[in-house]
Amino acid sequence: DINIELPVVDGEQAAQKIKIGIYFATWWALNVVFNIYNKKVLNAFPYPWLTSTLSLACGSLMMLVSWATRVADAPRVDSEFLKSLLPVAIAHTIGHVAATVSMSKVAVSFTHIIKSGEPAFSVLVSGLVLGETFPLPVYLSLLPIIGGCALAAITELNFNVIGFMGAMVSNLAFVFRNIFSKKGMKGKSISGMNYYACLSIMSLLILTPFAIAMEGPQMWAAGWQNAVAQIGPNFVWWVVAQSIFYHLYNQVSYMSLDQISPLTFSVGNTMKRISVIVSSIIIFHTPIQPVNALGAAIAIFGTFLYSQAKL
Ligand code: 3PG
DSSP, X not given: OHHHHHHHHHHXXXXXXXXXXXXXXXXXXXXXXXXXXXXXXXXXXXXXXXXXXXXXXXXXXXXXXXXXXXXXXXXXXXXXXXXXXXXXXXXHHXXXXXXHHHHHHSOHHHHHHHHTTHHHHHHHHXXXXXXXXXXXXXXXXXXXXXXXXXXXXXXXXXXXXXXXXXXXXXXXXXXXXHHHHHHHHTTXXXXXXXXXXXXXXXHHHHHHHHHHHHTOHHHHHHHHHHHHHHXXXXXXXXXXXXXXXXXXXXXHHHHHHTTSOHHHHHHHHHHHHHHHHHHHHHXXXXXXXXXXXXXXXXXXXXXXXXXXXXX
16 A cells, blocks of 8 residues: 555655746746836836836736636635735735835845845744744854845945835835735635735735825826836836736745745745846846855855754
8 A cells, every 4th residue: 555655645745846846936937027127117217106006906907807707716705804914915015115115226136135134034023023932053044144135235336225225124024924924824715826816905905095195196197208208108018017027926926825834935035036136137237246246145145044044
């Protein structure tokens, strides 16, 4: 019996690994495309509150249409579910808009270098808020993460305080989002895809009034005219691309969060940042100095040490 069953289990495990590998590769590729179009849009149209809102609106619309046409099964939601989703949605909204504000002020690579420090925030929040303690190597691994991010920040050629703070706020908000959403998804029958769809819709409702207050239709109309005059009518497609890819990469990341531990997720997320950092430096010809790149490399190596220490 054992001899017969073992290969089946191995086969299942291999299939699961391949599935997660495909999720990860898709997630990273979609994220690279999102980051490039998002930055192209922000360069011509520096209104991050509107672009963040449009990303959520586009995803919400795509999912509402998928449910209405039965391409995807609509989830059954009750008030208890919505209540547990609210803190996730608040954290998602803050993390999303803060990252976009950051990217409107600094190079994409810089935002993502600072965002590679997310594990340090995760330890800090787990320690200070949840009272968790970790083995010494975990704390030690934070030194290269924090030191590397600091080195990258002080040697950044186009440093900007809002750009830096936006990425830091995004780190903090996303740590809370990941803690709350893993809790919220546990034991629920809702799929990762539908969970993220509900999250998008709720975040859209939260963000819209703030976006209007922070920027507003007048600024948007003038900015849009400017962007179209600069880029041409194709500008609208850049906006569409950044919005669709934003939804897709997040949807795939939630589909993989369904299958893996938060730790594996955060390691996957850091590896995703390497592809974003490298591709955005190439595409946008971002000027970097060797010591700046060294800081980024140390921070990312620190994340690798962190994942080993946390096993
Ligand atoms: C956003 O706009 O939400 C950020 O670019 C997201 O950053 P992430 O890489 O942590 O998803």
